[in-house]
Amino acid sequence: MKELIKLENITKNFGNLRVLDDFSLTVHENEFITLLGPSGCGKTTILRILGGFETADVGRVFFEGKDITDLPANKRNLNTVFQKYALFPHMDVKANIAFGLKINGKSQKYIDDKVDYALKLVNLNGFEKRSIDKLSGGQQQRIAMARAIVNEPKVLLLDEPLGALDLKLRQEMQYELIRLKKELGITFIYVTHDQEEALTMSDKVIVINDGYIQQMGTPEEIYNEPENAFVADFIGDSNIIDGLMIKDRLVRINGAEFPCIDEGFGNNKPVDVVIRPEDVLVKDRGYGRINGTVLTRVFIGVHYEMLIKSGENDFEWLVQCYEKYDIGDEVSLDVIPSNIQIMHKPTSSDEEAIDIDI
Amino acid sequence: MKKYLKFIYIGIVVLFLYLPIIALVVLSFNESKSMSVFSGFSLKWYEEMFSNRMIMQAVINTFTIAITASVTATIIGTFAAVGIDGMKTKQQNLILGFNNIPLLNADIVTGIALLLTFLMFGISLNWGTVYLAHVTFCIPYVILSVRPRVNKSVNTLYEAALDLGASRFYAFVKIVLPELRPGILAGLLLSFTMSVDDFVITHFTRGAGINTISTLIYSQVKVGIRPSLFALSTIIFALVLVMLLLVNFLSKGRKESVIY
Ligand SMILES: Nc1ncnc2c1ncn2[C@@H]1O[C@H](COP(=O)(O)OP(=O)(O)OP(=O)(O)O)[C@@H](O)[C@H]1O
Ligand SMILES: [Mg+2]
Numbered sequence: 001m002k003e004l005i006k007l008e009n010i011t012k013n014f015g016n017l018r019v020l021d022d023f024s025l026t027v028h029e030n031e032f033i034t035l036l037g038p039s040g041c042g043k044t045t046i047l048r049i050l051g052g053f054e055t056a057d058v059g060r061v062f063f064e065g066k067d068i069t070d071l072p073a074n075k076r077n078l079n080t081v082f083q084k085y086a087l088f089p090h091m092d093v094k095a096n097i098a099f100g101l102k103i104n105g106k107s108q109k110y111i112d113d114k115v116d117y118a119l120k121l122v123n124l125n126g127f128e129k130r131s132i133d134k135l136s137g138g139q140q141q142r143i144a145m146a147r148a149i150v151n152e153p154k155v156l157l158l159d160e161p162l163g164a165l166d167l168k169l170r171q172e173m174q175y176e177l178i179r180l181k182k183e184l185g186i187t188f189i190y191v192t193h194d195q196e197e198a199l200t201m202s203d204k205v206i207v208i209n210d211g212y213i214q215q216m217g218t219p220e221e222i223y224n225e226p227e228n229a230f231v232a233d234f235i236g237d238s239n240i241i242d243g244l245m246i247k248d249r250l251v252r253i254n255g256a257e258f259p260c261i262d263e264g265f266g267n268n269k270p271v272d273v274v275i276r277p278e279d280v281l282v283k284d285r286g287y288g289r290i291n292g293t294v295l296t297r298v299f300i301g302v303h304y305e306m307l308i309k310s311g312e313n314d315f316e317w318l319v320q321c322y323e324k325y326d327i328g329d330e331v332s333l334d335v336i337p338s339n340i341q342i343m344h345k346p347t348s349s350d351e352e353a354i355d356i357d358i
Numbered sequence: 359m360k361k362y363l364k365f366i367y368i369g370i371v372v373l374f375l376y377l378p379i380i381a382l383v384v385l386s387f388n389e390s391k392s393m394s395v396f397s398g399f400s401l402k403w404y405e406e407m408f409s410n411r412m413i414m415q416a417v418i419n420t421f422t423i424a425i426t427a428s429v430t431a432t433i434i435g436t437f438a439a440v441g442i443d444g445m446k447t448k449q450q451n452l453i454l455g456f457n458n459i460p461l462l463n464a465d466i467v468t469g470i471a472l473l474l475t476f477l478m479f480g481i482s483l484n485w486g487t488v489y490l491a492h493v494t495f496c497i498p499y500v501i502l503s504v505r506p507r508v509n510k511s512v513n514t515l516y517e518a519a520l521d522l523g524a525s526r527f528y529a530f531v532k533i534v535l536p537e538l539r540p541g542i543l544a545g546l547l548l549s550f551t552m553s554v555d556d557f558v559i560t561h562f563t564r565g566a567g568i569n570t571i572s573t574l575i576y577s578q579v580k581v582g583i584r585p586s587l588f589a590l591s592t593i594i595f596a597l598v599l600v601m602l603l604l605v606n607f608l609s610k611g612r613k614e615s616v617i618y
Contacts, residue, residue: 053517073520084511086518090536100522151522 001028003065004187005050005155010059012045012211019045020056020211027155027189032181034190036198037208038234043191044083046208047157050189051080064154078155079148083163085140087132093119093143094128100151118146121180138169145180155187162197174201195235199223207231228343232274239280239317243273243342251342254311256290260340272343277305277318279339282325288332292317294325308333379595386588393583407586407593416574417590419485420554423570427492428549434493435500436542440534442501443508454505457498468495469562476563483565491563492553499552500545507541547605 005027012020019042027033035043048054049061052073060069068076079100087096094115101111119125122142127135135143141161148156161177162170178201181188192198198205199219207214207222207230214234215227226232229240244252248263253273265271285291292310299305304324308317310333317333325331389398407413442453460468472491473483481487512534519529535542557572564573571594575587 051517051521053520073517074523074525080518080521082514082518084514086511086514088515088518088533099519099524103523103528147522 001030003027004029004031004063005189006062007046007049008060008062010046010049010056010061012042012049012054012056018211020049023059023211023213025206025213027187030185030187032178032188032190032201032203034192034198034202034205035208036192036195036205036234037214039193041208042211043193043208044159047080047159047189047191050155051078051157052076077153078157079151079153080157081141081144081148081159081161083159083161085144087140087143087147089132091132092128093124093130093132093135096132096143097147097150099147104151114150115146118150121149121183122146122176137164138173141165141173142176145177149180149184149186153186155189158188158190160192161190162194163192170197177201199235207234209234225341226274226343228346229272229274232272232341232343237277237318239273239275239277239315241273241275241315243271245269245271245342249337251340254290254313254315256311258289258335258340259337260342261337262340262342265342265344270345272345274341274343275335275339277320278303279335280308280317280319280321281334281336282306282308282319282321282323283332283334285330285332288334290333292331292333294327294329294331297325297327382588383592383595386585386592388585391585403585403589406584407589410586412569413574413586413590416569416571419488419568420570420572423485423489423492424550424553427489427496427553428546430489430493431496431549432500432542432546435497435545436504436538438497439501439504439508439538439541440530442505443513454501457501460495460498461502465495465556465558466562469559472559473562483563485568487563487565488560488568488570491559492556495556495559496549496552499548500542503545503548504538504541507538512537 003026005025007023007025010020010023011018012023023042023046025046035046037043045054049056052068052071052075056069060067062068063076063078088099091099097115097118098111101114106114115128116125119127122145124139124142124146127139127143132140132143141164144161158177162173165173174197177188190198190202199222202219204216205219205222206216209230215222215231217225222231223235226235226238232238232240241253245262245265245268246252246257247267248265249260251258251260251262251271251273281288290310292308295307295309295316297304297306300320303320303322306319306321306325308319308331309315310317319333384396385393386403387399387401388396389400389402442450445453469491472487472494476483476487515533515537516529519533520526524532555572556570557576560570561573561576564570569577571590575583575591578584578587
């Protein structure tokens with residue numbers, strides 16, 4: 001795949017606040033890349049630097065190999081779907097969508113056809129004359145998409161485009177977006193703080209915290225093999241437990257020894273262990289590796305979610321299972337080796353940062 | 359009974375507010391020159407007013423100054439409000455603080471200060487100096503009414519326009535200005551009324567040759583006011599009334615009324 005966008009060693013400060021620190025990123029043609037991170041971690045800032053609305057203090061931006069660091073926003077061949085849509089309120093739907101085409105001096109015929117096509121694409125045919133304030137949130141979102149894609153940008157930047165929608169609509173729109181992406185064949189750079197959204201939609205997820213890339217990979221890699229405690233904690237619920245790597249393929253957690261599949265951590269080294277709640281097997285007393293007591297239980301749809309206290313330091317396991325256990329039940333827990341994920345312990349947050357820096 | 363009292367109360371309030379104006383209107387149609395006795399209906403004071411060149415010149419001055427000064431101040435103030443938004447927060451607060459001082463400052467101080475400034479630079483007092491003075495005191499009002507409209511969402515709309523390829527100028531004219539329009543109109547109307555209303559500052563900056571309605575009336579007090587000035591005041595009151603009704607009527611049906 002061809003390299004399309006490259007951010008090189010971007011540093012950005014707002015006053016004394018360092019939002020991005022030596023941030024580098026490469027995006028290939030036709031990728032669906034998601035920037036995922038908690039609120040305030042610098043996601044919007046990255047998009048704004050790409051869009052040309054913010055200039056980096058240090059570093060360069062490349063587009064198709066050309067340095068566009070100093071190119072103004074209106075000369076860049078990419079379009080943005082803004083966090084709050086930013087539709088022009090005093091124009092109707094058609095004027096909004098046609099805005100970019102008019103500026104580019106397209107003929108009326110071309111504009112009419114294109115608007116028509118875009119409205120069909122987002123399933124809103126017949127909405128031309130609607131005024132913006134008479135649209136629902138989901139419809140506004142679609143118009144914002146339509147307004148961006150009629151200009152046939154090489155890249156679409158989307159800043160939490162589904163953030164303001166309710167759960168059901170959000171899920172619907174996720175599929176719509178994937179379909180649009182396929183039909184248009186353009187590159188999406190997508191920003192969200194919703195891990196589920198990131199995992200469902202993207203080819204590649206970039207987990208960011210404090211302006212640093214924590215991990216980059218496919219959704220499967222991010223979910224199954226988190227590289228550090230932050231990623232593990234941020235992506236879905238998980239049990240992050242202090243462990244001791246006794247030797248290759250054997251780890252001591254919670255007072256019991258578990259066989260695992262990781263190697264190369266050394267002998268008797270402290271590590272962080274991640275186990276997803278759905279990977280914890282709940283068994284009757286005597287059938288598992290460690291004993292525990294059910295503390296709480298809630299039914300969350302398909303399965304039950306329980307907190308189970310166990311082991312020498314009373315660790316509380318978050319567990320999801322289909323069978324019903326009562327509070328106070330004495331149970332036993334087990335995990336199969338491939339579901340145990342071992343991570344290096346960060347010595348300090350500084351070192352964690354430096355690690356990623358290099 | 360309670361309802362009854364309510365109406366009486368409102369009646370008294372309205373009477374207090376409008377009795378002076380009613381007195382003015384009635385006396386403007388008086389036959390005699392008396393300021394207290396109505397002796398019969400006549401339009402002669404209106405005739406006198408329209409044939410009095412001094413009064414007519416004052417009316418022309420008042421409105422030419424009000425229109426040109428309010429338009430100038432609105433243009434400058436709008437650009438200022440937009441420009442202030444691009445500054446750092448600290449600078450913004452500083453500038454807006456400076457902006458508020460003339461608003462709170464006594465007119466007489468502003469008037470004398472302007473007079474001294476004109477004299478210091480050897481500018482002779484005439485229509486132009488009054489115009490400049492009015493522009494000066496109107497700008498803060500415009501900034502005050504436009505500034506709240508220049509907010510984050512307008513900024514985002516502006517960026518959205520740039521994102522779609524618009525030049526800065528095109529984005530400003532097509533997207534930003536329509537968003538600011540209610541604030542701009544409010545500023546314009548406010549400036550216009552402030553200008554027509556002003557006496558003190560005009561008095562100090564007008565020089566010998568020119569009069570506005572307010573300075574003319576003031577100068578007549580010394581020699582005795584003639585009822586033709588009642589006639590003039592009545593007409594101005596009627597004009598303002600019509601204008602207000604018109605503005606209210608026009609802004610009805612729209613979401614935001616122009617006058618808050
Ligand atoms: N113009 C600005 N001036 C000062 N600080 C800013 C500015 N823009 C952003 N910041 C700060 O930079 C940090 C990163 O902001 P950014 O908008 O990139 O976060 P984000 O990851 O998009 O968050 P969210 O998910 O809430 O949208 C925040 O701490 C924010 O307060
Ligand atoms: Mg953001």
